[in-house]
Amino acid sequence: MHKLFIVFIGLAVLLPGCSSTTDVSVGIPVTFSARIASQAGFGKNAVAPDSISLSRVRVVIRHVRFMSSSDSSDLRSAPSVIDLGTSTDLRDIFVSSLPPGNYSGVRIKVHRIENSDLAGMSSPEMAVFADFLAGDRYSVIVEGTVYEGGTVRPFVYRSRIDEVQERQFAEPMVVSASGPVTVTMLLGTDSWFRSSTGALLDPADPANEGPVDDNIKSSIDVFEDNDRNGFDD
Secondary structure, three states: OOOEOOOOOOOOOOOOOOEEOOOOOOOEEEEEEEOOOOOOEEOOOOOOOOEEEEEEEEEEEEEEEEEEOOOEEEOOOOOEEEEEOOOOOOEEEEEEEEOOEEEEEEEEEEOOOOHHHHHOOOHHHHHHOHHHHOOOOOOEEEEEEEEEOOEEEEEEEEEOOOEEEEEEEEEEEEEOOOOOEEEEEEEOHHHOOEOOOOOEOOOOOHHHHHHHHHHHHHOEEEEEOOOOOOOOO
């Protein structure tokens, strides 16, 4: 199966008792990167639809928090849209910073835009979120094509998931001046439009919304990637 590897970049809600480091000069630079392993798509299936291909995936991230044994450190407070096409190249999304230390894991939040987020946005910033505010508020938008019985039809799948996921690193992530740090978050898109039996799920069928949203949530993973190959070190 093909998988789409995406890293989502630090956009955190600042909570009491947690530190915030958005200025690289304050802490140690940490690079967040993204990579698509191969063209995203779903192979032939015995039942309709025949196959599905993905052309664009966008996700709103509000929260990335790194946890140490005694505290946690948040990154940027503003929400952001991560927009990836189908390139297989590793992408550096941005460089932020964390205080030196050993981090045991990371907490990630995929979340819809809230009224408080919109209040301070400029018109150009608002335009980036326009598709996520159309009709309802969405956190994930997937575009692609369904092939069924010799017909081709485009689709846009919009998800309302508000999901917090916490991942523990296999070994503590060491942030120090001795070397660069890269963290990668992955989404395995090959599972998104499949049932528990492996059958393809039509993105246009409202009955499939629950299973697809559950698949998106369960596909999230994150790890340290200092060799920058898009896989867990």
